[in-house]
Amino acid sequence: MSVLDLSAASATHISVVAGGYELGVGRTVPSVAAVLGLISVIAGGLALVRSRRPGTGRVRIIGALVLGPISAIVGGLHGANAAGGLGTGNGLAGAVFAVVLGLIGTILGALALARSRWTDRGAGSMPAS
Template sequence: MSVRRLLTAAVVGLIGGIGLAAPASAHTSVQSAAATVYGPTFDRIWASVAALLAIAAVVIGRLALTRSTRRIGNGGRRGAVVALGAGLIALVNGGLVLATADGGPGTGNGVVAGAAALVLGLIATLLGGLARARSLRTS
């Protein structure tokens, strides 16, 4: 898959996700304001794990991108595949957290970490795809 197709798919997915989130956000504005929740909830833990996975995937994707230009070793192919897989998992989980959230930040739904996982997962997926494309080109 070319880098241009990968970027196009990522942008279309992001725009589609925003379009699907708009009706959900309109629905939550009608509901009464929920009380602020302190402490861990299931949704916060789920979103935090997805965000940590996304951070790790971004780091691995950056390392794979750096290694993809070298002629020694496997050119960062394994790292690129790991960054792609982990980035997609974080992207999907961040989107699911945001889709199932009943309120905004501070309600115990993990909205902030879910948004971070969504954005960082997209970045990791792009880095992994770019590293994979470069490693295939240099071999």
């Protein structure tokens, strides 16, 4: 048995062992998009909680408003182009999660932005004691 035969046999064995668990482009892209969506939800939630304090949370608001739409668009595009249904290994479930998390993160970021603008306006109109 030559070295090429051994390497071919070991490569075949590896692909059989890891057959259903290989993380290819079909699963990686929506997984990354879902993680970006999750980050936007966390950033938007933290910004919304802290938006009552004037001048805080701008970076979180911007992060939620940038990462949320990116996650939703990438997840939507991947979901529209995925061949097969759920459980086929094409990343459709990850794409759906990416869209949902991206939309939630965008909404939380927009609410935090609106609340922070309202709080900044209200703080500026109060008379000084």
